[in-house]
Amino acid sequence: MGIVAGGILTLAVLAYIFWPDRNPFVQRAKTRADYLIERRDAVYENLRDLNFEYKAGKYPEEDYTTQRASLEDEAARILAELDTISR
């Protein structure tokens, strides 16, 4: 009885595994642009955080300016490369 139940389960599982897939899901390979967009989002997030913390009064003006400049440089570099790619 136990073996029979096991057999039925095996057949069901095998049918599920090897059932042909009508429209398989294909994933596009990640391009340099995708990667850059991810990086841009991360840097943007950092900038947004920085702006928020500055508004919350956590950082003095001069710290904020230098940090924003360096993050903007990073973002600009990414954006520039993105523009070059999409051109």
Place this chain on the structure above:
Amino acid sequence: MKHCALRLVVVFLVSLTVMGAGNDLEQRFQSLGHKMVCVCGCTQILLECNHVGCPDSSRMITELHTQLASGGGDTSIFNWFSAKYGPTVLAAPIRGGFDTVAWVVPFALSLLALIFTIWIVRRWKYRRPAHATSADIQMQIASDDIRERIRQETEY
């Protein structure tokens, strides 16, 4: 009268020292009793072993009292117990020798790790950034347009 007062003072002083000794003995009992474990297999601290009918703890507590009363130092009492029950009777390794390693290693390693971290932090500080930038892109970065765009998109 004077004699009587002197006697009172003496009695008072003696009682103070006796009380002090009693207190001291109790304190030492508590402290030593918390540095040993019950050997019945419950792996609990000797004075916290809480099951009635424990075959060992009451005997061990009596032995501790006897040892304290006989005036032995802490080390000799620990030695006496570890000679009788084996070194596992001590709740932490305190016999010197290799036992010291148990205490030293965590701190030594933490210190080493601290030095290592500081070294890493310094190395990171002087590391060159991974991305090289072409002249064309360099030009674009400098442009105010791109900066304005970034600022607009990242306001909070």
Place this chain on the structure above:
Amino acid sequence: MNPQNIQAVAHPMPEFGSFCLLLALVLSVYTLVAGSLSLWQIAKSRAGRIAPEKLLETARRAGIGSFIAVVGAAVALVWAAFTNDFSVDYIRQHTNIALHPAYKFSALWSGQEGSLLLWAFLLTGYGFVLRVRHRVDVRLSAYASTILAGVQVFFLLLLNFAAPPFSIFQGAMPKDGNGLNPLLQYPEMVIHPPMLYLGYVGFSVPFAFALGALMMRYPGEKWIAITRRWTMVTWLFLTCGICLGMHWAYAVLGWGGYWGWDPVENASFLPWLTGTAFLHSVMMQEKRGMMKVWNVWLIFITFMLTVLGTLLTRSGIVSSVHAFAQSSIGSWFTTFLVITAVVCLFTFILQKDHLKSENRLESIVSRESSFLFNNLVLLAACFTVLWGTLFPVLSEFVQGSKVTMGAPFFNRVAVPIGLFLLFLTGVGPLLAWRSTSLKSIRRNFVLPCIAIIGAAVILMGFGVRPWKSAEAAGEIYSLLAFSLGAGVITAIAAEFLRGAGVVRTQTHKNLFASMLLLVRRNTRRYGGYIVHFGIVVLFIGLAGAAFNQSKELEMGFGDSVEVGGYKLVCQSYTQDSNPNYDTDYALLDVTRHGKKVMQLAPERRFYNASQTTSTIVAIHSTPLNDLYVVFEGRNPDTGKPILKFFLNPLVSWIWVGVAFVILGTLVALVPAIRPALASQRVRADEPALQEAVR
């Protein structure tokens, strides 16, 4: 029909269970082999007779199938427990007829074989979710699924060959089983082990993702975002599991404490520490593209620690009160651990250049380095706990005699580390990313420092003076914990208020609504702060232990005792019995300042099936302290109960702290809402323009 056939017909459920385990093993092996083959083909751009994508899809489905098969096995075991099928040896050993149905479930994890089955169930369950949600990132999920299948193969090999849960009891069918360990017959024990296992097993998933991402040279850091929720959920389960275990130890074992530094407790704590370190340091990778090597190794180590912990506690290498039958299972785990370490090391060496950092550190005083120190401290704690757990083995090897590494060792070594961690909890969030100027430090640290000093002064005013005697020296840690705690709470409160202030100026809402919106906009950060707050509250609870008091005495009718402002009067003591156990208990009236507070009934039970006793502690809990009464037994001469009374200050803070930790993690799991850009907000203020936009 020969007798063997009769036996085969007589045990359909165990047979089905065994079959399911075998099927699960075969399917897992298929997932591993077909997955590896097709991923290799894809990586090398080679095509076999079958398209690698198609083969990969069958591997994924086989992985899903393995979960269904393991579910079948688990159902069979639980079924056997509920139907009192004592022909199954495992059921005979771990249940009995009179056992409450809720505890029949616990049979699944009360022994070696069952708990391994639970492990396999949860592992394939996690794998099921991963494989169903594969569209998040098909390629990465395929790698993770294949690696996870490798882990599945190991556990299913164990279940099929080393510790089979469905072995049939040889001999005459017994009328009743040996019963469940009485220590496990407690409501929390129905949730504590599954929670702990959910946490333990769950780390396999981030591990599989990290190893997979490294193997495939995953471009970018998105895999961290994909695994973030997995890691947090796992961490939450592990935290809940550990804390439920603490509460159980406190409420059941009856020695007045909640953490005994037992090897099994330590084993669950080790991956928690590295997992916590990982949760912090991945932020560096996400935000700055740094610490990639570190993170990969942290998650590798976390996974290996879960295996090592299991190895330590189940092989009999270290002795523990948590009884698992000692068995040959240790060599299996050792082999698995070695294979895992080799695979990790090999992959790492092969792909090391992929883990180059993208940024450099701008200043030593920055959030980045505070994360590094946080990691350092957590790893130091982890090493210390591991060292303390393993030193007895080392000592036996070096000097021929085992030693005990008990609470005195851990308390002395781990407490300073814990306090340093508490300090960093406060400092870290106040430092800026990249670099923090002196001016900024002054601006952010003044309030917390005032709070620390203020708290210390107030506490000293209330008589916490560690220098007054050698006995009170331990109070120094408590004093430090309370004052640091005050500082950290101030820092967290300041963060919330400042943030809410910004939202308030933007939205003109009241403070509470602004705070709520603030949290929703950055659930991760503020969820994290809530967790930190919980940790501080928990530390305050732990620090209370320095002021514990206890008393032990025999009490007859009408006898009374004073414990820390409470007066307890013994009203009666009596016996009772039911089919599962006999019980002895005392009824004590508790009064404070002459007013009756409540009645406590400490109990001691004798379980008939297993012939063992256990205590049911009576606890009266208030925010300030716990009155904790244990029925230790009866004096054989007088028949009177012997009771032990504890007054444990601030214990309830621990459980409140844990609740905050859970709340914070849940908040952090909620997706954040993006705040509107300032330009959009301006538009929203102008209805006419809004119309125009429409």
